Amino acid sequence: MKSVEYFSIQKVFFFVLFSVSVIFSSNASAQLMRSFPTDSKLGKLKAFAYPEVKIDKQALHLGAGSQIRDENNLIILPATMNKKGPVRYQMDTMGNVHRIWFLTPDEAKQERRKEKNKK
Numbered sequence: 001m002k003s004v005e006y007f008s009i010q011k012v013f014f015f016v017l018f019s020v021s022v023i024f025s026s027n028a029s030a031q032l033m034r035s036f037p038t039d040s041k042l043g044k045l046k047a048f049a050y051p052e053v054k055i056d057k058q059a060l061h062l063g064a065g066s067q068i069r070d071e072n073n074l075i076i077l078p079a080t081m082n083k084k085g086p087v088r089y090q091m092d093t094m095g096n097v098h099r100i101w102f103l104t105p106d107e108a109k110q111e112r113r114k115e116k117n118k119k
Contacts (some may be wrong), residue, residue: 033107034073037099039092042111045100050078054090055099063096071104086111 047054086108092098
């Protein structure tokens, strides 16, 4: 009887320990800020009609092999893109948009501060 009680207490203990470690690790990873290339620009994506994007007042084209990433850094396929908002974007050597990152509200604030400090 003692071995059965010990075994179930041990299971409960490890389950609680595992749950706590998952909760703390997910909170820590959610607080990490992404870093963006130094040549990327801050803007606001206003319209998207593949292969054209409107960032701020500029109509731009997506380059071949361009990437769009959401706030969780997951790739968004151009065919399913329906987002608008603050972004960092990077141009390629041909003048086309190479990468777009949608910003979280915290990242947008931080990036605006960085842009003000550059000037």
